[in-house]
Amino acid sequence: MNNTVYVGNKGVMNYVLAVITQFNTENADKVRIKARGRAISRAVDVEEMVRNRFLPDIKVEEINLGTDKVKNEDGKDVNISTIEIVLSK
């Protein structure tokens, strides 16, 4: 079972609902919120909204920061920062 929510450019509530669904409908014990680049700020918004407004008993178990290498449109390697926020019951 894949309990990872990838945060991209959609509205925050899309990802908030995805996380809530994992915990409630899929009965997950852990959900990983992952994002890269500018979406990192939105990933933090998702975590804060889930915990402050919807699921106050959920804890932040772990936060991992990293760097991915991706190819830009010119085919050059560029570094992009990543975040993984692990939420648990």
Add this chain to the structure above:
Amino acid sequence: MNNTVYVGNKGVMNYVLAVITQFNTENADKVRIKARGRAISRAVDVEEMVRNRFLPDIKVEEINLGTDKVKNEDGKDVNISTIEIVLSK
């Protein structure tokens, strides 16, 4: 002594140099990188660049996520996400 670097809208290297200066010139054992809202992504870029390119022995000691209430231009309270990344020698 204030070892906090607030990350805003300037280029990443400004903040990277501020962190390096705290560790090297000011001889800090710990430096806190703080940011709010969209600058959160840039704060992660700063941490990754400091550790991957300049100071490989520095560790991420702690990462704290939170929410601040700020007034928007209409005088209404809005929530804004925050990050604090604590780096240590």
